[in-house]
Amino acid sequence: ITTSSGSGNITIGSGVTLLSNTPAFEAILTSDQAMTDAVTSTLIFDTKRFDTNSCYNTSTGVFTPTVAGKYFIYAGCQLRNSTSSQVNSSLIQIMLNGTTYANSSVNENQANPVFGQQNFVCGVLDLNGSTDNIRIDAYIDVGSGSPVARAPTDRRTYFGAYRIGA
Numbered sequence: 001i002t003t004s005s006g007s008g009n010i011t012i013g014s015g016v017t018l019l020s021n022t023p024a025f026e027a028i029l030t031s032d033q034a035m036t037d038a039v040t041s042t043l044i045f046d047t048k049r050f051d052t053n054s055c056y057n058t059s060t061g062v063f064t065p066t067v068a069g070k071y072f073i074y075a076g077c078q079l080r081n082s083t084s085s086q087v088n089s090s091l092i093q094i095m096l097n098g099t100t101y102a103n104s105s106v107n108e109n110q111a112n113p114v115f116g117q118q119n120f121v122c123g124v125l126d127l128n129g130s131t132d133n134i135r136i137d138a139y140i141d142v143g144s145g146s147p148v149a150r151a152p153t154d155r156r157t158y159f160g161a162y163r164i165g166a
Contacts, residue, residue: 020163021162021163021164022052022053022067022162022163023051023052023053023055023065023066023067023161023162023163024050024051024052024053024160024161024162024163025048025049025050025051025052025053025055025056025063025160025161025162026048026049026050026158026159026160027045027046027047027048027049027051027056027058027158027159027160028045028046028047028049028151028155028157028158028159029043029044029045029046029047029077029149029150029151029157029158030046030047030151031046031151032082032148032149032150032151033148033149033151034146034147034148035079035138035140035147035148035149036147037140037141037142037143037144037145037147038139038140038141039139040091040137040138040139041137041138041139042060042061042095042135042136042137043061043075043077043092043135043136043137043138043149043157043159044058044059044060044061045058045061045136045157045158045159046058049158049160053065053066053067060135061135061136061159062133062134062135063133063134063135063159063161064131064132064133064134065127065129065132065161065163066129066130067129067163068127068128068129068130068166069126069127069129069163069164069165069166070124070125070126070127070163070164070165070166071124071125071126071127071134071161071162071163071164072122072123072124072161072162072164073094073101073122073123073124073125073134073160073161074120074121074122074158074159074160074161075092075094075120075121075122075136075158075159075160076092076118076119076120076121076156076157076158077092077118077119077136077138077149077150077156077157077158078116078117078118078119078149078150078152078156078157079092079116079117079119079138079140079147079148079149079150080115080116080117080140080147080148080150081115081116081140081142081145081146081147081148082145082146082147082148083145083146084142084144084145085114085115086142086143086144086145087108087114087115087116087117087140087141087142087147088107088108088141088142088143089105089106089107089108089117089139089140089141090105090106090117090119090138090139090140090141091103091104091105091106091119091138091139091140092104092119092120092121092136092137092138092139093121093136093137093138094121094122094123094125094134094136095134095135095136095137096125096132096133096134097131097132097133100137101123101125102121102122102123103121104119104120104121105119106118106119116150117140118156119138121136124164134161136159
């Protein structure tokens with residue numbers, strides 16, 4: 001670290017704690033995940049973009065941080081009907097230890113239904129660093145057709161978290 005003039009060093013005194021935004025991870029969906037109409041399912045984000053402390057499990061879709069603190073959790077998901085243009089409603093939710101913490105829903109119920117809906121959800125949670133776990137659940141009502149959590153090439157379906165403080 002240099003001073004504001006661009007030269008020299010800044011010394012950090014003893015007893016000063018530098019915060020780090022780890023553990024941190026982000027995972028994406030790389031192939032469509034089939035869903036059941038009008039049933040809530042856990043999304044399994046199958047590919048890690050990064051995972052600083054190996055806290056995200058790509059087999060279960062669960063994030064279990066190993067350091068206690070406040071975490072910013074975020075997710076986005078494109079939910080769509082792969083066989084028709086009817087999506088009535090959709091929802092994604094942050095699940096803390098199996099209980100809904102926050103959710104985001106879209107309800108179309110219109111004469112000209114759409115193929116898909118993009119949902120976003122985020123929140124700040126206190127996690128204990130040992131047993132607390134986070135996953136993302138999704139719900140889609142298509143009436144008829146084949147509902148999926150979509151894995152477009154522009155990464156619209158993702159899940160991530162990072163520690164923001166003690």
